[in-house]
Amino acid sequence: xxxxxxxAWCAIARIATVMGLAALSACASPPARFYTLATDSEPTRANxxxxxxxxxxxxxxxxxxxxxxxxxxxxVDAARVRILENERxxxxxxxxxxxxxxxxxxxxxxxxxxxxxxxxxxxxxxxVSVDVQRxxxxxxxxxxxxVTWSVRKSNDSRTLTCRSIVSQRVSxxxxxxxxxxxxxxxxxxxxxxxxxREFSAAPFVSAVAPARMPxxxxxxxxxxxxxxx
Numbered sequence: 001x002x003x004x005x006x007x008a009w010c011a012i013a014r015i016a017t018v019m020g021l022a023a024l025s026a027c028a029s030p031p032a033r034f035y036t037l038a039t040d041s042e043p044t045r046a047n048x049x050x051x052x053x054x055x056x057x058x059x060x061x062x063x064x065x066x067x068x069x070x071x072x073x074x075x076v077d078a079a080r081v082r083i084l085e086n087e088r089x090x091x092x093x094x095x096x097x098x099x100x101x102x103x104x105x106x107x108x109x110x111x112x113x114x115x116x117x118x119x120x121x122x123x124x125x126x127x128v129s130v131d132v133q134r135x136x137x138x139x140x141x142x143x144x145x146x147v148t149w150s151v152r153k154s155n156d157s158r159t160l161t162c163r164s165i166v167s168q169r170v171s172x173x174x175x176x177x178x179x180x181x182x183x184x185x186x187x188x189x190x191x192x193x194x195x196x197r198e199f200s201a202a203p204f205v206s207a208v209a210p211a212r213m214p215x216x217x218x219x220x221x222x223x224x225x226x227x228x229x
Contacts, residue, residue, distance in 0.1 A: 032087075032088050033086060033174070034088050035072075035178045036090040036091070037099070037178070037181060037182050038103070039100075056128060057125050057126065057127045057128065059128065059130070060094065061095075061131075062131045063093055063097065063135060069093070070089050070092070070093075072084040072089075074139050075137060087174050104189025104190050105192040105193035125153070126196045127152045127153075131149070132145070142169050144165075144167045145166045145184040145188065147188055148162070149188070151196055153199055167184075187227060187228045191224075191228055195224065
């Protein structure tokens with residue numbers, strides 16, 4: 001009798017264990033997926049010129065607090081968003097944007113993809129500041145990037161400030177949404193690179209004593225280049 005009871009309890013214990021494991025498996029969260037704005041075609045330090053015409057010093061990118069997190073923040077409508085725990089950026093969003101912008105800008109300007117604080121006072125250095133006003137993700141609709149950016153050449157008194165807004169249509173799925181943001185960032189980065197090229201071709205205006213420069217050089221027009229298609 002005791003043997004039968006013991007076997008019965010063992011069977012019950014096994015059933016309870018199996019049910020418990022099944023419940024835990026059902027409650028387990030799916031693995032997180034990580035995305036990046038980088039592309040395979042971006043230059044690396046190993047394949048760029050070691051004697052560039054100029055350096056691009058891109059400062060830390062500012063992003064809205066509402067999207068400054070690793071999780072994706074997607075729009076439900078104009079007033080509501082949803083935070084996706086399992087769809088994440090591979091690095092902080094500000095870094096993702098900065099690295100992708102810098103890669104596109106340096107490709108367009110034909111300089112090295114690097115941040116060189118040691119060259120900050122070099123006359124060839126162009127300091128770029130970026131302030132993201134909006135970074136909106138509309139799944140199955142579009143990716144929106146609204147950026148204010150400025151370019152200043154070291155030892156030059158002028159600063160070129162521009163605003164770029166890109167709304168890139170996307171298909172369904174988060175891969176498509178990320179690719180839409182990637183295209184938007186690349187277009188703006190290319191525009192920044194073109195601004196650096198135009199800045200480099202403009203007459204130099206000393207930041208120390210611009211009033212001593214000829215009037216025609218002091219008033220040299222710097223204009224925001226067209227947004228790349």
